[in-house]
Amino acid sequence: MKIAIIGAGFSGLSAAAYLAKAGHEVHVLEKHHQPGGRARQFTTEEGFVFDMGPSWYWMPDIIENFFRDFGRTTSDFFELIPLDPQFEMVFSDGITAIPADDEEMKKLFEEMEPGAGEKLDAFMKAAQFKYEEGMGKFVILPCHSWLEFATPQIAQNALKLDLLTNFRSYVKKYFKHPKLRALMEFPVIFLGASPEKIPALYSLMNYGGYALGTHYPQGGFYKLVGAMESIASEAGAQFHYNACAEKIKSEEKRVKSITVNGEELEFDAVIGASDYHHTESLLEDTHAKNYPESYWKKKTFAPSCLIYYLGFNEKIPNLKHHTLFFEHDLDVHIDAIYKDKKWPEEPLFYACCPSKTDPSTAPGEKENLFLLMPLATGIEDHESYREEYLSRMLRRVEKLTGVKDLHTKIEYKRSYCVSDFIQDYNAYGGNAYGLANTLSQTAVLKPKLRNKKLKNLFYAGQLTVPGPGVPPAIISGKIVATEVNKLQKKQYEKTI
Template structure:
C-alpha cells in the first residue's frame, strides 16, 4: 500500500514536531515554509557579523525537547546546553538589582534576606508547584482535548484536584509572600501568559517550579541550533522541505482537502496539518468550512505582542547578565496598557538579552549582541516614529543603569513590531504569544486541533492545545500527529474488517 501523503504548513517548532512524528509513522511528509529558512518565530538572522535569535531566548523545561529527541535515539543532534547561574537579574532601580541564583539553597537565602520566613514558605510553595507540574505534564498536557471522555479516568480526575484551576495566581502567591520584590520575581514567568496575575489560574505556579527547580538554560550557538536539530531529524525521517512556499489556499472536495495551493505550485495531500496562524489558515477556507466565525476570534483574549530591537554594539557591556528584567517602572501602569486599555505605554517595563555573556559565537570579538523586548498590546498601529521613540527611551534607561554610553557604539540595528508579526507570521492582531492563558481559554476552551467540516485538516501551534511557548509547541505538534496516526490506524482496521 502506498504511504499516505501528509502536508505540513510551517517549519516552526510545532510544524517540525508534527512532520517528524508523521514521517516516523510511515507518512510521506512534505513541509511547506513561507520563509527562506526554518524556525518560524524562532528564526535566526545574521547581520553585520552578529547572529540574532529572532524569538525565543528563554530555554525552560529542557526535559520536553530532550525527551522528544530521545524517542528517536537522536539526542546527539541537540546543541550543548548550559545552565545559567545566575538564572537572570531583576533591576528594580538604578542601585536596586536582585540576581536570581540557580542554586536552590542560595535562592532561599536570597528570599530570606528580603522577607524573613520566606525561605521556608518557598519550600511549601514550590512543593505545590511541583505537584501541579507533574500532574499537568503527566496527565493533561498531551491530551488532544477533542472529547471530555479523555479525562474520565480516576487517576486523571484525582490529578485534576491538584491543578488549582479555580483560584487566581495573584491570590495564590500572596498566601505565601508579602514582599513586593518577591512577588514581582515570582510573577515574572506569568507576564507572558497573556493576562494579569489576577486573571491567570493558580495552576501556572507550575511555571515557578520550571523556572526555579528545572532551571534556565541556553543552547550554545543560540536557538537556531535547536531548530537545526529538528530539521536534521526531519530530514533523516524523510521529510521533504519546500522553502519560500507561501500557502494561498486549499482545494476541497467531498469534505476533504485534496491539494494545498502555494505560489510554488500545488501539493497533493491525504492529510494536512497547519502550524501557521490558526485564524489565518481559516481565512484561506470558504466560510462554510471554517471552525470559527470572526465574532469568535474578536472575542478571544490575546497574549501580548512585542516591540523588539536587535542591536550590535562595538564594545562589551559590564553590568548586564545573559537575562535582564527591567522592572524599575510601575508594572500595573504598563499592564493596564496591554490588558485593559490597549495603547502604547508611557513608561514600559522591558527585557534585555545579552547572549554574548554565555556564547562568544553570537557577536564579533570584543562586541555585544543585545536583544531588547517591550511587551505591548496586540493590534496596535506601529510606525517608524513610534519604534524610534521607544528605542531612544529604552537605550537611555539602559545607559543610565550600565553607567556608560551605548548609543554611540551601535553598529547594527533592526527593529520589529506588531505589523511585522502580521506580515511575517500572519499573526492574528499581530500577537507574539498566542491566546491568553485564562481559565476560559484553557484545554477544551482553546481552538480545536481538527477541522469539524473537513475530515483531513488539522491545526497545531500556539493558538491550540496546549498553548504558547517552545515546549508546548513541540508537544502540540506531537499531539496532532499522534491523533492523526491513531485515527488513521483505526480507519484502516475498520476498512479491513
C-alpha cells in the first residue's frame, strides 16, 4: 500500500517506522523543515541549542521498546543521562530536592511525615502494578469499543486500577503533608486537568517517573526525534519536508488523494498524525468528518503554555536541570486555566536548565534556560502579557539563585505561546498537550483513531488513544500502524 502520514511528530515517526517495516510505501508529509513536531529543536546565531517542547524523559522502558522492535537500542543513537536529583521543587518556605535513589526518597518522605516512608513503598507498589497493567495491556488497545476490555484478566484487575477514584483523594489516603501531596500530584499536571478530575489510575506516572528515574538524552530531546527518523528511513519511509497538506479528497467512502503544496497526490491510505481537528478540516467532503465543531468545543483540553527560550551570558548558580516553582496554590492556577480562562494571578511554572547537564546546549560559560508556565487555551497572548510574566518568573529565579538583574544578562530571548501553537501546529485553541485525561475522555471515550465514513483514513497522536505525552504518542503510532495492516489484510482477503 502507498500510505501518507501527515505530520512528523512522535506518533507520525512511530507509524512511519512500523508501516515501512511491514513493507508499505510510506510518505511522511511535514510542513516544517525538520521532524519532531512540538519536539523540534533550533540553534541560535549565538550558539544556544533549544529543545522546543518535551524535556522530561520519563518511562524509558516504553521508549526503549520502540527501538527493540527494530533490533536497536537507544544507546545506538544517544547517551541517556540519569539525573540526580531528578528535580527540585521550590516552595514558599524552602526547596525540596527529589533524589534518584529509592531509599533516599523514602528517607525524604519520612523526614517530612513520620510513617510516610513506608506509605511511599505501598503507593509505589500499587503504582507499579498500574504501570505494568496500564502501559503493558491497556494503552496498546485501539479502543474501538468497550468489548476490548471485557477479558477475565482485565475484569479481575479492574478494582486495583482505581479508575473511579480521583487522584487527589487517592493521594490523601497515603500522605498528609502538603508538600508530599504536591510532589505526588505534580506528574498528573502533564495530563491536563486538576488532580480532582484525573483518575487514580494515573499514579502509574509516579512510578514511570520517580521509580524508573528522570533522564536526559545528551544532545537534547531532539536526539530521540533524530533516532526515530533514522529508524523509519532505514526501514524505507520517505520524508518530505516543507510539504504542507492542504486538502484531502475522497471518493466512494475512501480517501483518494491529498493536495500537497498545490499538487494532488494519490494514496491508498492516509494517517493524520497532525492535530486531529486540523486533519478533519482538510477533508473536502465536510460530511466525512468524525466530529463536528460542537464536539470539540465541549471537550476539556490540556493547557497551552507560555514558553521562553533564554540564553544568558554567564552561568547561573544554584539552579538544577529541572526546577518546579510551586510557591503558590496549585488549585488557584488550575482554576485560572479551566474555570476562569485567564492569565493566572499567582502562577506556578517550570524551569529547565539543560546546560547544567549538557555543555553543547550553551557556548562557553553561558547558560541555557527554558521557562514554561501552563496557560488556558484560547486566550489572548500579546507581547505585553508575555513580557510581564517573563519578568515575574525571572524575579522568582533570582530569589532562588541569588543572582540579581537576570534580565540584563539575557543574550538571546524568544517567546512561544497560544498563538504560536495555533500557527505552527494547527493546535485546537492553541493547546500544548492534547486532550485532558479525565475519566470522561479516557480509552473508548477519546476521539476514534479510524474515520467512521472513510475506510482508509486514520488518526494518531495526542488527541486520540492512548493520549498525551511522548511515550503514549509513540504507542499511538504503533497502534494505528496495526490498524492499517488490518485494512490491507481485509482487502487482500476480498481478492482471493
